[in-house]
Amino acid sequence: MKTYGLIGKNISYSFSRNYFNNKFLTKGIKNIQYVNFDIDNLSELNHLFNKNNHGFNVTIPFKETIIPYLDALDIHASNIGAVNTIQIVNGIKKGFNTDWIGFIKSIQPMLKSHHTSALILGTGGASKAIKYALNQLQISHKTVSRFAADYTYENLTKEIIQQNNIIINCTPLGTFPNIDTAPNIKYEYITNKHLAYDLVYNPTESLFLKKCKNNDAAIKNGLEMLEIQAEEAWKIWNNL
Secondary structure: OEEEEEEEOOOOOOOHHHHHHHHHHHHOOOOEEEEEEEOOOHHHHHHHHOOOEEEEEEOOOOOOOOHHHOOEEOHHHHHHOOOOEEEEEOOEEEEEOOHHHHHHHHHHHHOOOOOOEEEEEOOOHHHHHHHHHHHHOOOEEEEEEOOOOOEEHHHOOHHHHHHOOEEEEOOOOOOOOOOOOOOOOOHHHOOOOOEEEEOOOOOOOOHHHHHHHOOOOEEEOOHHHHHHHHHHHHHHHOOO
């Protein structure tokens, strides 16, 4: 049986396992399964790579730190500096990034002419893919974090928030079961000119999105992005 799976930590919330197993069922694809590989650290990777596993998705917190364990990267993953998909062919482990494709295709229909500048909340592997995607869309951007970034959360003034009318949450804050958490920005400065995008998809409407919606911002969660990146990963695994 071919096995694919998700590598991450504390990933019981993840949509990927159900998405792929439902895909296999509805498409009548036999002798294949998708499982969660919930690991505490990357020292467990050799055990995974030595099994009859054909490909992986990678999520928090390993999208960046998994790179030294791979044999090669495609050009996009190399430029981004983060991996969310691994293809294994004849024992060669190659890293790809499909997050940026999922983000572009899911946000494009929502973009208006005034959406020219973005704030990216978070500086991890997911945010790197979002920066790469925004570069492709020719949308300027700044990062926000508690520490090393263009801005800290405390630095975000009314002027900065209103100049950057795309706000993208790339942190795990608000993910089930911790649904009462949200990035610490001044939501009172959000307006109906803003587009708030949350990579979190469980719950459907995070606290971050609720707070932005209360100020009449357009909102979107990360479910469509996840579906698109999953299908892109499937193409890579099957050389489609």
